[in-house]
Amino acid sequence: MRIGIDVQTLETNEARRGIGLLCLWTIDALLMTHEHELILVGTGSEPPAVLSPEVLAATRYAQIQMPGGTGEHLRLGCAAEFLWSTPGLDGLDVYHVTSPLMPDILLPVAGRFPIVATVLDAIPAIPEGNNGTPPPPWYDQRLQILRTYQGYLPISESAADDAVSALDLARSRMTVTYLPIRDLKALPIDKDAPSRYGLRPGYVLSVTGYHPRKNIAGTLSAFSRFARSEGGDRQIMILCSLQPDERAEIEGMARKLGIADRVVMPGHFVEDLYSLLAGASASIFLSRYEGFGIPAAESLAAGVPLVCSNRSSLPEVCGDAAVLVDPDDEERSAEGLKRVLTSQEWRDGLIERGLRHVKKFRPEEYLRRIIEGYRNTLESLVIQEPPTPPQSKEPRLRVACFTPLPPRMSGIADYSLSLLRQLARLADVDCFVEASVGEDHSTLTECGIFEFSSFEKSHRQRPYDVILYQLGNNTHHAYVLPFVKHHPGVSVIHDFSLLGLKRQMARNYGRRFEMMLQFAEEYPAADAKVWDDDSQLDRLSFEEFPMTGGEMRASRSVIVHSEWLARLAGQMLPGADVAVIPLGVDLNAKDRVRETRAEIRRRFLLPEKAFVILSIGVINRLKRLDVVMDAFVDFHKRHPDSRFVLMGPADRILLRSLNHFTAAHRIKHAVHILGHRSTEEMYEMISASDVCVNLRYPSMGESSATLAMIMAMGCPGLVTPVGQFKEFPDDVCGKIPLGAGEKAAMVRQFEELHETPETGRCMGEKARAFVEDRGWPDVARRYCSCLIKAASEKSDQVPARVEQVDNEIESETL
Structure with a gap:
C-alpha cells in the first residue's frame, strides 16, 4: 500500500511524549515490512528533527501546501483541503491521522483519499478523564471532522467503547490496535541508574503525569498508608514532567502525609526510565482514566509487579497480571502494595502472567492490526456493487454521481433516487455518497454505491466519462464541494445560494479561513473579514453573496430547474453553459393503489x-409559517372542524415557537405536526388534503420538489409569486402576494376552496396537466443529453458511446 502518515504531532512539544511516541512507533512498525511505501506529511520545510536518519532514508517527506498557509487555518478553525493541494500525495491508498484531537494539528478534509485516524481516548468528553471540565469550543469542530473519516484505530476496546458513547463515532469503522510494547527484558539495563537518583533498593516507581485524572494524590496517600504499616525507609519515585508550581504542590502533599523524605521526583522524564523500572520492587499506577495505559503495560513487560487502577482500559491492558484496585480506595491500594512487596509467591505469579499477557502488545501485533484496520477501511468503501450492465454493442456512458441518497432527510436525496432509477437505464451510473452507519441504500438497486473517498482511485483506474454533482444549501452536500473544483463536471444547482452551507462549514467544521478565502476571491470588493465575526x-x-460562483465557474456545465434561475446564472457567469431541466415528477403517484381518503385521514387522526x-x-x-398560522387561526374560528397538518423535518427552534403559538391561540388540537415521513406517506397526505400551502420567501432560487409532488397529485397549491414561482400560470396554483394583504389573501383562498370544492379540483387538474411532460423518464433523457454534451x-474518445446513448434516448422517446 501507499500510505500517508501525518507527522504534525512530531512538530509540537508532544514529539517525545506519549502522542508523539505513538506516531514514531507507528512509522517504525510500518517499516518492519518492505511491502508499503510511506509518505510522511508535515507543515515544515524539512521533516521533524525527531525522525531518525534510518526513518528518513526509508520514507519520503511531503510538506503541506495550501492557499494561505497553515497558521490562519488553525487560528480560525481546524481543517483544510490540503490533501488536494500538497504535491507528492498522488495515488495514496490511505492517509493516517495520528492525533486528530490535538488543538495544534491541522486536520485534512476527507475526500481525496480514505482517512484513518488513531483514537487515543475520549478526553475531554469523558468526565472521568477531564475532572468534569466541559470540552473547549474547538473540540466539537474537531469531532465533526473526525466523524467524516472512513476508519478509526482506537488503542483499546475501552477507548473504542468511549469513542462510540462519548464521541459518537461509528463502531463498525473501528479496528482496535492496542499499542506496541517492546520486550523490555531484552534491553540493556544500567544497574547504577537508581543510585544516581538517590534511590535505595526496594523502591516503588510511579510513571505518571500531572493531571487530576492521573491521581498523584491518591498514589501518595496509598503509599503513605503502606509505609506506615510497613515501617522502614522504602521510597517512591514519582516520575513525570513538572513545572515548579506543580512540584511544590506535590511536595506539600508529601509533607502533609509525613513522607517527604521518601518521595523522589526528578521533575522530568529521564533516559534511564527502563533501568529505573527494571530496578523497582513494584510499580503503582492509579489513574482514573486511560485510553490504553503505557506505564501499566511497560511494568508487565519489565517483569515488575504492578498495583493498578481497575478503571477504563486498565483491566483490559493488565488482564490477570496486576493487582487491580479502585484508584480512590486508599486502603485497598495500600493492601495491594503490601501484597506485591511482601509475598514472593504472589510476586512470581504476577511477573509470569504479566510477561505472558504483554505479548499481545508486541510491535509485530501492532503492525498486523494497523494493516488490518487499513484493509477493513478500504473494504468498507464498497457499499453496493454495481449491477451487471445490459448488453450493448458499444460501451455505455460511464457516469459518476455525487449526491445524498435516502434515508438522508433531504429533498435532493429523494430527487436523486427517482432520477437515478431512470438515468441508469441509459448509462452506467456509480453513486459516491457520504455514508453513515446503518443507512440502507437498497432502494436504489440500479447503481453501484460507494463511499466518496474511493472516487479518486476508481476514476484513476477506469475513468468516468462525466461526473454529475447535485448541490444544495445544507451540510449533506459539504463533501461534494472539493470534487466540483478538482474534477469538473455537470453541476445541478438546486439552491442558487450556498451561503448557508458555507457558514455551517466555517462554524461547525473548522473551515472558516477556507471560506474566507473563497469569499475574497468571489467578491473582491467586499470585506472578507466578516467571516472572522459571527455577528x-x-x-x-x-441574495447579494450567494457563494455559488466558484462552483459554477469550475463546472463544465450547469443544470438549473427554472428559467428565472438560468437568467441569474447567466448574469453571474456570462457565456456559461446553463441548461434548464424542470424538476421531475412521479406521474404514476396519483393512480397508485392506496387507502381511501377517509382511511388515510383516520390513520393520521384527522376528522373525515x-x-x-x-x-x-x-x-x-x-415557508412563511408565521403568516400561514395567523391565517389558519382566523379561518379556524369560522370553521372549527378545519385542520392544519405540517409534515417534514423541523427546525427545533421554529418547532418550539409553533407549539407556543398553537397553545396561546388554543388551536393545539387542530394543528398536527407529523415530522419527517417517507415519500409514500407524503403522497398519501397530499391525497387526503384539500389544499397545500407552499409559500416561500425569501427564496434562494430553489425549486420546490414538494410543489412538484402536489401538482402531480392534482391537488391545489398556494405559492408566493416570486422568482421561479412566477413561471407557473395563475390557473395551476393560487398566488398569495407578499405585503400587508398576504394573510387576508390566504384566508380568502381557504374560504373559496372550502365553499367551492370544484375550484380546487379544477386547479388541481390544470396543475396535473402542466407537469405531464415532467415525468422522470423524460427528465432522465434530458439529463442524459446534457451529460453526453x-x-x-471533455474527450474525443466517447463518440461511440454517445451515439449509442443517443440511439437509446431516441428509442425511449419513440
Missing part, C-alpha cells in the same frame, strides 16, 4: 369531514 457573518445577504390544509417538506422560516466536450 457580521449572520448579516450577510444570501374536516377541511385539511397541508404544509409539506422541511419546516423552516422561509459535457462528455463529448
